[in-house]
Amino acid sequence: MRWILAILTSLLLTNCKPPGEREVSSGSTSAGLKPTVRIEIDGGPSLGLSPVIVYLNRDEVAIRGATVEVRGDMTHAGMSPVIERATEVEPGIYRAEEFSFTMAGDWFITTDIELPEGDTLTESLPVTVPR
Amino acid sequence: MNAQPKRPTLRPITEQPIGFDLFRLPGLRRLLRWKYARVTLQLPLLILAVFVIVDGFTGRQLAPRNVATTSVWLHYRGLVVIALALFGNAFCAACPLMLTRGMSRWLEKHLPQKYAWPKALKNKYLIVALLGFYFFSYEYFDLWASPWLTAWLAVGYFAGALAVDTFFPSGTFCRYVCLLGNFNFAFASASPTQITALDHHVCRSCTHKPCLHGRYSSTHKPESLPLRTNGSKEVAFIPTSEIVRPGGTGYFPGCETDLFVPAIQSNMDCTLCFNCLRACPYDNVALTLRTPGWEWMKSPWLKRGRLAVMIMGVLLTFWGILNAAAMIGPFFGIAQRIAAGLHTESEALVLGLIFVAVAGIGLGITLAAASLADFIGGAQVRPWRAFQRWGYVVIALGFGFWGAHFLFHFLTGAVSVVPVFQHFFELRGLGVDPNWQLARLVPTRWLFPITAGITAVYGLLAFTLSVRIALRDFGQRGVVAMWPMLLFVLAFLVFALLILAQPMEMRGTILGPSF
Known part of the structure; x- marks a missing residue:
């Protein structure tokens, strides 16, 4: 009986389909409009230096003074992530100048954002780095 | 039970590597012969x-x-x-x-x-x-x-x-x-290790081959015995008093993949479950160091x-x-x-x-x-x-x-x-x-x-x-x-x-x- 319960619990947990979390946009923000995040790779993704630009606004008004960390993960386990702090170069535009793809293939760019009022926000972008 | 350990070795049943027995490391044999080791x-x-x-x-x-x-x-x-x-x-x-x-x-x-x-x-x-x-x-x-x-x-x-x-x-x-x-x-x-028999003469004269079929041991024989590891018939009953280093009573399964210890020349099919070690009534099983790839x-x-x-x-x-x-x-x-x-x-x-x-x-x-x-x-x-x-x-x-x-x-x-x-x-x-x-x-x-x-x-x-x-x-x-x-x-x-x-x-x- 315990085993049957365990199997049933597993099936409920899995819900027969994978959790769709690859393109995430999550976080906790206080009341009001949710900020809009747009991630771009300057010049498109390529092996080596590829600065990442993060556009951050709420209702088309630039959000200034946020803390933005850009992280690149490969789809394969075990490779070191690339983590760079982005600096605000213009109001609402944050740039991780030293961000660098270390390998060709599929990557996930994730931005962890802390807004000036303390709310947090995460956005991801799947990217293929050509050979 | 007519086998006696530590008799002079005749020709081995099959050629096996000769090297240090890792079970001789302090405490290891005792630990692995314990019924709940695995x-x-x-x-x-x-x-x-x-x-x-x-x-x-x-x-x-x-x-x-x-x-x-x-x-x-x-x-x-x-x-x-x-x-x-x-x-x-x-x-x-x-x-x-x-x-x-x-x-x-x-x-x-x-x-x-x-x-x-x-x-x-x-x-x-x-x-x-x-x-x-x-x-x-x-x-x-x-x-x-x-x-x-x-x-x-x-x-x-x-x-x-x-x-x-x-x-x-x-x-x-x-x-x-x-x-x-x-x-x-x-x-x-x-790999540099292999299960072997310490003394092939002991294996040659072993009647029940418990390393292969399993055994049941206690002070008195129960009314019914469990089946052999391959399910063919009942396992042998060997009283605890006849077991060298008993390590508990009850059923001790033999090799589930049909390996007979003195005939092993390869690690193929050996899961290192150590059933053989626990089942052998004569404590005649070794984990022998060998040259890597010895069996090739x-x-x-x-x-x-x-x-x-x-x-x-x-x-x-x-x-x-x-x-x-x-x-x-x-x-x-x-x-x-x-x-x-x-x-x-x-x-x-x-x-x-x-x-x-x-x-x-x-x-x-x-x-x-x-x-x-x-x-x-x-x-x-x-x-x-x-x-x-x-x-x-x-x-x-x-x-x-x-x-x-x-x-x-x-x-x-x-x-x-x-x-x-x-x-x-x-x-x-x-x-x-x-x-x-x-x-x-x-x-x-x-x-x-x-x-x-x-x-x-x-x-x-x-x-x-x-x-x-x-x-x-x-x-x-x-x-x-x-x-x-x-x-x-x-x-x-x-x-x-x-x-x-x-x-x-x-x-x-x-x-x-x-x-």
Whole structure:
């Protein structure tokens, strides 16, 4: 009986389909409009230096003074992530100048954002780095 | 019970390695003869399996941040080859899948009978087919990138072990179905340890062969006895008073994969469960240190498993090459050229063709080199016989390459186990801040020298093995007969080093991204 319960619990947990979390946009923000995040790779993704630009606004008004960390993960386990702090170069535009793809293939760019009022926000972008 | 230990040894039942008995290490024999020793070994991997399943199903679906993908594709595989190279089949010894036995025994009670495993499947051909399907699925479904699928794989393994060993005799799953186990069996041939008999005279005069069939021991004989390990009839009752170092009372199962200790010449099918050690009433079982690859010179698979085992080993070697090559640039070029040539965008078709082609090429060139060597040596040309003579050379190369490949990933990300587990607890509300900078075990610039070094060491073993097999079987003509295999080894090494020297790229981009 315990085993049957365990199997049933597993099936409920899995819900027969994978959790769709690859393109995430999550976080906790206080009341009001949710900020809009747009991630771009300057010049498109390529092996080596590829600065990442993060556009951050709420209702088309630039959000200034946020803390933005850009992280690149490969789809394969075990490779070191690339983590760079982005600096605000213009109001609402944050740039991780030293961000660098270390390998060709599929990557996930994730931005962890802390807004000036303390709310947090995460956005991801799947990217293929050509050979 | 007419056997007495420590009598003068006559001619051994079969030639076994002579070396230091690891059970002589203080406390080890006593620990492993303890009835619950195996459960103790299995618990850590069972706990890990729970983490894999929970995080795979409910954690973040990003491979580098999930326990399922990280521990399975990075740590487990790396530690498996390290254990095989330095010790033996430790991961079968600690396999948590066998903890389903309690459940399968309960389920058995509801069955009218145990079924015999079909005779047609009592070989490794089913394993060969399953291995091909598994390696194909690994590439096609990007298992390495999916925590969810990896968790399902773990659940599937538990369910498979439970189902097979419920309907069929214990050990059927390990011997005829388990892919992980058979990978370990094939490459444990390279390991520096082996189960042996301390004194063959004791085994020769042993009536009940408990290491094979099991035994029941207590002070008084019960009214009914459990069945032998293979289910054929009741086990022998041996009173506790007649047992050297009893280690408890009750039923002590014998070898579930039908290995008779004094006849063992190979680690093939040995799960290092130590049932034999616990079942032997004379404490006559040793875990003997031997030269790595000792058995390759003894052609043991001719007596056990025969052609199917060698085909499995050779295909493991060539699919191992493919498994690594699928991470480098030239592979993508070839795949895309095949797709363009066939005017197809079906990744399944392209991958399927590549797998079949690699299997055909691998078996073909091994057969060709082996047959040529036999021909030059003056033997009657029987390609499959030649294949079984020289195939061990390919197994040595295969282990070296799998070892190099898995070690590459392990060294690249071994320490990521720390932030990945920190992340597991962070996601579930514990105030832990993962340190994602932890990943590498060694600097990147060391990776190629290490992996190339491992490949070269096993290449040297394969080289030596070719020379020794040639001189053993062909005498003076062996000096010439060895050359086809020596050239094979050389070509394999060049190809392997070329693959290892390429910059690694991520899978899943053959005909488009993996997401």
